[in-house]
Amino acid sequence: MSPKRKRADDDPESFTPRKFRSHLPHDHDTDEQESAPEVQTPSRRTRTQQLADNNGTPRSILKKTGLHGILKASIGTTPKSNRKLVFETPSKSTTYDNTLNGSPTIVRNADRSARRKSNRKLIERTINGDDSDEEALDEEEILAQQILSDAEDDDKVLDGAQEELAVPDTPSKRGRGRPKGSGTGTGKVGRPRKVRSPTPPQQDLPSHEEYFWQNRPGGAKTSNNTLPSGILLNHDEYFQAMQEYQDRHGPEKELLLELHSRAFDQWIFEFKEGFNICLYGYGSKRAITDAFAAHLYEQLAEHASYKMAKETPPIVVVNGYTSGTSMKDILTTLASVAIPSKYRTPNQLASLLAYVLDYLTENPPPHPIPIILNSIDAHQLRRAPAPSMLAALAAHPHLNLICTVDSPNFPLLWDVGLKAQYKFLFHDATTFAPYDAEIDVVETVNELLGRSGRRIGGRDGVGFVLRSLPENARSLFKLLVEEQLGLLLMGDDYGGFDQDDEPTTPRNKKIVRAKHASTESAQGVEYRVLYLKAVEQFVCSSEVGFRTLLKEFHDHQMVESRKDAMGTERLWIPFRQEELEGLAGDLAGEAF
């Protein structure tokens, strides 16, 4: 409940309801003090009492109503309003208590404008998004404190030194002394929410504004949910699911393909005029290049030189996305069609390229040899010699290159010189076809989510590897699993202890759990610790031996290592707890 709303509730009842509200709960809180109110705030209390006495309203409720006895006096006589106030939540009003304590409405107005100002400041800050979240929060706190202390100052001006004297005397924490601290605390909870509510609408921001909006400090508030283990599919499950899946956009995609295929003749014409072609757009473009290859094949087969001879028109197809495709493959394949087999071709890459190009210049083929290159922006073709060599191929008049690109920023791959050599004409060839051959979906997602442990095929894969390793390697792995599990369990225990110690709100619980989730992935077994344990258990005798054993695991990606913030090397098995437990069970049961 915000103070404002409360005020609204009260307004019809009385014209200065705030004072009641703010002070009454205070009274409830300090009921036990009532016996000796004078002790707490001596001077003021007495004054109040005097006033109260004067007004003939000796009710305890009004005893501590501060300076506004006079104003209150008339209202104080109406018991109805008092009763109502009993239902107010005490803690919040105590918060407000301070700011209002002994301040007439002018102060309230001043407070309001100050809050408005601070709100404005905070909104600006959140929009501009400078600095980190913490700083912003700090800022809020400081502001809140400032406002509160300003109010306090007002108090002080009115109360003089007495207030200050009184404060240390308050016996109870919930008394007057506290709200300063707790006020800021509650203000922190309450205020940001108020600030956040008038956030600008996100939807129709221009793209650059959206960038800053989404990158603002503290903007990235995400939940701590994690994917349940086992929900991600493995290869078999994935392929099975995909096989059953029926794309509802089948006909439309067909139509797209058909539309693209209408341009084939145009592309051949562009080829003939010495241009090369580059296809871009969303979706795998293999279907298009395949169809184009077929089309080209038909066209070329009608070429005079193939009418009589048994030869077929050569079309070189390269799948750049396949791992391991290199310039060498491309050049040797090209050489195999361009150069008769009686010539010996050089083995070195650069000279092979030069040789092929020279040969083609001197012995021009009946028609330019087409090269179809799927995914020219594949990683292995981006590295140093490949682009310039491909450009040299593309620039040759007796070679035609049609290639596809998938990444949206591919023009950055080539500088002006290369671009001039490539002589590309770009065509949008959006197909919406899935990148079946280009991407290993399961693998990519696992890598994306840091679950590369699944790479070796999960538990079964580990078992497979372990079975082929010597006994002490198995023991070492078992040791590592146990240690890691121990660490994890210890973490859990710690969490449980935490909860017992201090009954936390559900919110806090979540944080505790999240902390574990994050440490779990960052933590691992310390290298030294593991080594010492291994020596202890006679798994290995020297560090060299230990290293060799570990290397085997590293090679199979069963173990990962990282330096933590302190610089100590930590080892861990990239599995989650459940899987580790399973592994431990397998190892203990001598399943491997």
Added chain:
Amino acid sequence: MEHQRCYIYAPPELAERSPKRQRTSEGNPQKLLRERMQTYREIWSHQEEKIQATLEEADIVTQEKIVKFVSAASQPEHEHSLAIPTGLVVVGPSIASHGPFFERLGRRIKEDTNSANFVLTSGESPNLKTFLKNLIKKATSRVEDDDDDDLRPSTSSKNGPKLLDFDLGHLQEWQNRNRVQNIVVTIQDSEAFDSSLLAEIVDLFYSWLDRLPFVLLFGIATSAESFEERLSGKSLRYLEGQEFDVTQSSETVEKLFSTTVASTDIPLRIGPNLSRRILERQRDHVQNVQDFSDGLKYAYMSHFYANHTSIFLQKGLSFKDVPEDVFDAVRTLPSFRRWIENLLGDRDTQQARKLLESDEFLFTNTVQQVQAGQNILSGLSGACMVLVRLRKSLQMTPHAPISSIWTRAASGDLAGAPLLRETMLLVKKISSDKFLQLLTSMEELDASAFSSSFTVDLDEYRQKLDELVTANDTSAPLRTQHDVRNDSLRTTVVAQKVLLSKHKAALSEHDKAYSELVTRFHDEMENYFVGAITNPNELLFSEILIYDLKSPHTEVFQPKPRFAIERALASPHDYLGCDCCVAGAGEDGQVSFSGTQPPTAILYQMYLESGAIINVSDLWSAFNAILGTQVEDSDTKTMALFQRSLAELRYLGFIKPSKKKTDHIAKTMWKGL
């Protein structure tokens, strides 16, 4: 096949040919494609010749200088010189044109002097060893076998120890056999070389200078000064440099433009919008002469490939060659329709009807009109050239190149433009000495040769001018009455007010006669411009004569791949055109996901809404909420789709793993940026 790295295409063993092929042969939408292509090749080959000629001409002067320099280096007095003759060729910042330039230069050097030329680039020369290896490889043009260095049978094993393959001894041996005058080593991109490597090269070459006649040529993109700064004083002492400036590509493009677009004898022109676009691209992005001609070529290709009526650009076309549908196409042209409407407005229904009904009549008319249109366009180009000449002889500022004047003329902005008016006013004031220059320059241009409407008789003017000049007894040139120097201001004070009044100085007899002459010239020129400068867009059959479509051209040369992908994912309906996923409410800010969209598109749209890091678990719940209902037998299948979409976004580079939190991914691209 899809997982194979490289293979030779083999057609699938199909009994039936695909139906696609039949459609192309039956429907025959490209009936005259062959003929049109023929026309295209004829016309383009002319253009290409011009382009080549222009290019050759552009750097012929520099090339000659360099060749002269190279041959001079081998003169006897240079024989034992103390430094390597070095040419600093300032090629300018357009690195794309460096390659072709040095290629042409190398050819000339080889042809004109008895020298060998080797071009080396920074790419092949990471260090001195590789540099030398490449140089020797190029020189000895051995197909390099890649056996290890020491295994190779050394070329000079009999004369001593084996030579390593980067020993310049190989080159010496080669020189002993070939006896070339000079060994020209061209370093194409000197800026990209490590300065220490350059110094090493210079040192080494210097030490071999007594045995090998080296000449160094450095391609420099910045300036000779900055090149000099990179080398130490010691290295510089070994060099004897001479600087050569190459025509900058912007100038070359200007020349190309005037010969290929703004020239008078070309049948097909590219329109103002397209030429503006090409020129802008040249200026701002590529600065590459080759790219300019490619752009032009593609415009020609597009015109002849897609426009049926372009067949009328063929010379000597006969009625029989033209199929009916071409006439139908002609009748749909907007300019043709305008023509018919005008005819109807003039009550010439007879001709209009005939044009609409008789193909033959239409044919003869079209051919005539196309010819006429070409003449008008030539006249326009001629006028532009005359205007440029005029401005140049009058030394007017700002300097307006032919490209800008022509583009303005072609878009119909030149008639009555301030640019033209200003020029004509200056012509009025011209003095006799300048007028003489002007006439000379106009005679050089020989405008009447290419523009029939240019009727100004320059000879007559020259005669009369000569007479007047010889008759003029003062040394000062003759002036016209409009010349400001013949005006004088007189101030008079009348009733405490200052009055300014202009007075013409009394003109001498000669000046009067001269004024008359200039005025006549001015009037004639003005008439000429008024006649020649028309708006080509209003021309009949401008669709045939001018190609000005930006549509395929822009996309083909300046693609927006990221935009295309983002669009495909953000609004797949644009591409798929299906009924189910119309964006609908998506526009008004309230994005509504329709579960019918392709899964990746759905995921992408969620991605757009999220912040810099994304919780995959939450993403999955949202995805499942939308798609789970669409796919029967939900969870596994939806998960498979989710994984695939996620993997695709990763493949396209939209997301990357994040270490900040578990199961989180980081966003890397913001739409529209």
